[in-house]
Amino acid sequence: MRKRLPVLLLVFLCSFTIYAQEYFPKNDGVKTTDHHYTAFTNAKIYITPTRVIDNGTLLIQKGRVIAAGSRVSVPANSIVVDLEGKHIYPSFIDIYSEFGIQKPARPGRGRRSPQYDASRKGFYWNDHIMPEKNAFDKFSFDTKKAGELLRAGFGTVNAHVADGIVRGTSVLVALDSLDTHHMRVLDEKAAQHLSFAKSIASAQNYPTSLMGAMALIRQMYKDAEWYAGGNAENRDMSLEALNANKSLPQIFDAGSYQNDLRASGIAGEFGLAYILKGGGDEYQRIREIKATGASFILPLDFPEAYDVTDPYQAGKVSLADMRLWNQVPGNPAALAKNGVPFAFTLSGLEKTADFKTNLLRAIDYGLDKTKALEALTTVPAGLLGKSDIGNLNNGSYASFLITSGDIFDKETTLYENWVLGEKYTITDRNIKDIRGEYTLNAGGKTYTLNITGEPASPKPELKSDTTKLSSRLTYENGWLNLFFSPETEGSGFLRLSGHVTTPETFGGKALLANGTEGSWTATRKSAYDEKEKKEKEEKFVPEAVPVTFPNKAYGFSELPKQENILFKNATVWTSEEEGILENTDVLVKNGKISRIGKDLSAGGATVIDATGKHLTAGIIDEHSHIAAASINEAGHNSSAEVIMEDVIDADDINIYRNLSGGVTSIQILHGSANPIGGRSAIIKLKWGLPAEKLIYGNSPKFIKFALGENVKQSNWGDTQTIRFPQSRMGVEQVYTDYFQRAKEYDAKKKSGKPYRFDYEMETLAEIINKERFITCHSYVQSEINMLMKVAERFNFPVNTFTHILEGYKVADKMKEHGVLGASTFSDWWAYKYEVNDAIPYNAAIMQSQGLNVAINSDDAEMSRRLNQEAGKTVKYGGVSEEEAWKMVTINPARMLHLDDRVGSIKEGKDADIVLWSDHPLSVYAIAEKTFIEGVPYYDYETMKQMQASIARERNKLINQMIEAKNKGMKTQAPKQKEEKHFHCDTEVYGI
Structure with missing residues (x-):
């Protein structure tokens, strides 16, 4: 019994202590509870942007709005503040902030080899997916920064860790001026944040590209569905968090209109609704932006004018960049006009103090003031699903601004920013104006x-x-x-x-x-004469130049329309059995080639006299890397999950340049960073249309494979020697291993048993099932033989060998295997060791063996003169002119399984045709008109008129920027932006 007494006594004492803490007064001084009200009277009150009370009263207590209106009963125990002549607005909200969050540190790398596996256990297989991270755990209130934000009118911020592809949740914070306020954190998990950018805190290699990031996000969502179904064998805390966060608002940092559309595409696939943080250029494709149905967060970091007083320096600035300066401030007005909901953010501003200046500039460019106020109050609150911030309705948080007048007037003084009922003084509102x-x-x-x-x-x-x-x-x-x-x-x-x-x-x-x-x-x-001051500080709002499609040099002010056309008396290169037809007419109707013959007539069609000129099908480039935002996903030895269609850049000037060379269709191939590359994009060069409208309808399915030096990393540098494969033998093993996995995956899928959906395996299974076709980057005969043998082992043929510079050595074996196409260069050789045996007779020899041969470019410059490249085969090998022309028209069309639609002038085919001034294989030939489906996307004479128009517009914009500088506006030094041309090895060397 004596042994148990101390234990009982301890329990009793602990119980007494708890009881005392709850029920006995603490010895910490006299405490009083504040029950008074504060009433702000005689003010113009913006309860919401559209509900305004003149000469009203705002009554608050304990950080909440009790009442607001013109007939508010003021309790006896109220502090009354007379605000006659003053305005009250809800405090602003920034829902895309990094306030109070320290950015993760970048790990020191030096000459470290790449990291292919995740560094964490129990989480997702990719370090850049971190939905389990919570900004609340990293948050530390920054009093100094809070002061800046309060002075700018902000009372609430949604802070997140801006790092990674899936960044975890944000914390909603009130910027109260007290150091320890129990109500400061309004929501520990307010939203989930995503982006296309990798985490700087992780060195994991994958993904290395935009398309890789998109593929990773897709696979993540599929894995989350699989995990939610209870199918996973091991616990994954990242997928658990991702599923738990599904009900939160999803904020995606896109950063440009093209990425807006890419992100919204993913959202649509998975039934999500992303709130997109834009790049300020949404006005350039406002119709497509509106069609997303998304809400936006808009930055106000408008570019400064360029200092173009030096004519030489002015030449460095592109027309597109000049337009950006001129047009970007009108972006909010464009979205508002088109009914696209948006909130504003301070993100991207170098100084918080620039916020009001840029906001007023947006208003000068046509943004309605009510919409501006909504973008700072009710819209961000609504996007977060919060009804008690961003307004002064009864029961809402008492976060509001007191101003001398219209908050969007430059001369208005912001006196106080009350947050949760606590006053933060910015300017003494009782101060007397002694000016x-x-x-x-x-x-x-x-x-x-x-x-x-x-x-x-x-x-x-x-x-x-x-x-x-x-x-x-x-x-x-x-x-x-x-x-x-x-x-x-x-x-x-x-x-x-x-x-x-x-x-x-x-x-x-x-x-x-x-x-x-x-x-x-x-x-x-x-x-003091305010009017005189305003006259001295006359604001400069330059006339906005019109948006074109795309919004750069040679863009269309109005998109060209389909035409019915009758070409008379042309020399017609049919690329069909009919061969070359002299003095022949071709009728184009409703985007199709309607009739071919002599003395044709068609009422209502535009007649073009083609006497002495040549009419051909549009050139098709089987191997191109133009019109893409990225080319290689180099993070793994297989990237079959990535999709080149995701990264089409419809604004690439090389589209227009290709049209000027008679090119109408291209296959955008993944690069050669890995043995198994990504899925191709086959597009028509419809200059001016958005990316999705360039892709062939019911597009054939292709994928890029690669052999040789690039994939085994022999030319990547000394640190890039750990990824399998490192030899040509290893490349074969990669193919064998992946196809075996895909075969097993496909069998399980077809069995009806539960299976984890895998985009990479889906793609490879399509190859085995002959639903997707391979275009393989190749040079050396031994490797060409190897891939054909691997394909035969899994019972499918290789569709196309591209480059194929030793194809002349194995042409008979390729024919026997069933290779549908050999796509080669006309006369490239000796640019690296494995090309030493290349010869300019390669195309002719392969054709003589019965192979379908095409000439490709793999180069942005060469692609616009493929007609001349084809002409070289006449010299090197004696190929006929007609057969040489087929190598850039019907032959690549057959390789791409498009010969029923394009590649020749035949009745019923798409009217993708080119009118040449001369023999199309001649170096003197000019593509005078290039049509796609009967639409004139390029016209030589129109191009010359555009050049003159561009010169006039540049001069106008230069004068505007000089005037802006003379009026004291900030300027930046002109910058020469280097145009990047992609090739197979782009983004491979030096990764």
């Missing part, structure tokens, strides 16, 4: 004192007769102090101080330069 011209009497002398600046921070200009004197003025809490030297330098200072009771006349004590005391007075002769 104006005064007669100052001090020390027996009379001076002229002119006070300008802002009411709370006035600036003095003091003169004795016409001599300007050095002076300094401080004005705080109604007390004025003025210091100046009445004589020459070194003679001492007059120090004047006094309390301002009325701005008409005031004075006080003067301490003279000789040390004696006296008095001084200042009598106002005239008040």
Whole structure:
């Protein structure tokens, strides 16, 4: 019994302690509970942007709005604040902030080898997927930054860790001015954040590209569905968090209109609704942006004008960049006009103080003030699903601004920012405006004192007769102090101080330069003239130049329309059995080739006299890397999950350049970073249309494979030697292993048993099932043989060998295997070791063996002169002119399984045709007109007119920027943006 007593006693004492803490008063001084109200009367109150009360009362208590309106009953225990002539607005909300969050550190890398596996256990297989991260755990209130935000009018911020593809949840924070406020965190998990950018805190290699990031996000969502179904064998805390966060708002940092569309595409696939943080260029494709149905978060980091006073320097700036400066401030107005909901963010601004300047600029460019206020209050609150912030409805948080007038007037003074019922003073609202011209009497002398600046921070200009004197003025809490030297330098200072009771006349004590005391007075002769100041500071709003499609040089002001056309008396290169037809007519109707013959007529069709000219099918480039935002996903030895269609860049000027060379269709191939690359994009070069409208309808399915030096990393550098494979033998093993996995995956899928959906395996299974076709980057005969043998082992043929520069050595074996196409260069050789045996007769020899041969470019410059490249086969091998022309028209069409649609002039096919000034294989031939489905996307004469128009527009924009500089606006130095041309190995070397 004695052994148990201490335990019982301990339990009793603990219980008593808890009881005492709950029910006995603490010895920490006298506490009182504040039950008073604060009533703000006689103010213009913006309860919401569209519900405004003139001469109303706002009643608050304990951080909440009790009532707001014109007939509010004010309780007896209220502090009444008379705000006659003042305005009250809800405090602003920034839902895309990094406030109080320290960015993760980048790991030191040096010459470290790449990291292919995740560094974490129990989480998702990719370090850049971190939905389990919570900004709340990283949050530390930043008093200094909070002050900046409060002075800009913000009362609430949604802070997140801006790092990674899936970044976890954000924390919603009130910017109260107290250091320890129990209500500061409004929501620990307010939203989930995503982006296309990898985490800087992880060195994991995959993904290395935009398309890789998109593929990773897709696979992540599929894995989350699989995990939610209870199918996973091991716990994954990342997928658990992702599923738990599904009900939260999903904020995606896109950063450009093209990425807006890419992100919204993923959202649509998975039934999600992303809130997209845009890039400010949404106006360029406003119709497509509206069609997403998404809400947006818009930055206000408008570009500065370029300093183009030097004509040479001005030449560095592209027309697109000049337009960006001219047009971007109109982006919010464009979205508002089209009914696209948006909120504003401070993100991207170098200084918080620039926020109001840029916001007013957006208003000058046509943004409605009510929409501007919504974008700072009710819209961000609504996007977060919060009804108690961003408004002054009964029960909402008492976070509001007190201003001298219209908050979107440049001259309006922001007095106070109340957050959760706590006042943060920005400018003393009781301050008297002492600006104006005064007669100052001090020390027996009379001076002229002119006070300008802002009411709370006035600036003095003091003169004795016409001599300007050095002076300094401080004005705080109604007390004025003025210091100046009445004589020459070194003679001492007059120090004047006094309390301002009325701005008409005031004075006080003067301490003279000789040390004696006296008095001084200042009598106002005239008040400060705001109108005069405004005239001096006349705002500069340059005339906005029209948006074109795409919004750069050679863009269309109006998209061209389909035409019915009759070409008369042309030399027609049919690329069919009919061969070359002299003096022949071709009728194009409803985008199709309707009739071919002589003496044709068609009522209503535009007639083009093609006498002495040549009409051909549009050129098809089987191997291209233009019109893409990225080319290689180099993070793994297989990237069959990535999709080139995801990264089509419809604004690439090389599309227009290709049209000028008669090219109408291309296959955008993944690069050669890995043995198994990504899925191809086959597009028509419909210049001016958005990316999705360039893709062939019911597009054939292709994928890029690669052999040789690139995939085994022999030319990547000394640190890139750990990824399998590192030899040509290893490349074969990669194919065998992956196809075996895909075979097993496909069998399980077809069995009806539950299976984990895998985009990579789906793609490879399509190859085995002959539903997707391989285009393989190849050089050396031994490797060409190897891939054919691997394909035969899994019972499918290789569709196309591209480059194929040793194809002449194995043409018979390729024919026997069933290779549908050999796509080669005309005369490239010796640019790396494995090309040493290349010869310019390669195309002719392969054709002689019965192979379907095409000439491709793999180069943005060469692709616009493929007609000339095809002509080289006439010299090297004696190929006929007609067969040479087929190598860039019908032959690549057959390789791409498109020969029923394009590649020749045949009745019923798409009217993808080119009118040449001369023999199409000639170096002198000009593509005068290039049509796609009967639409004139390129016209030589129109191009020359565009050049003149571009010169005029550049001159106009240069003059606008010079005027902006002369009016004191900030400028930036001109920058020459290097145009990047993609090839197979782009983004491989030096990864």
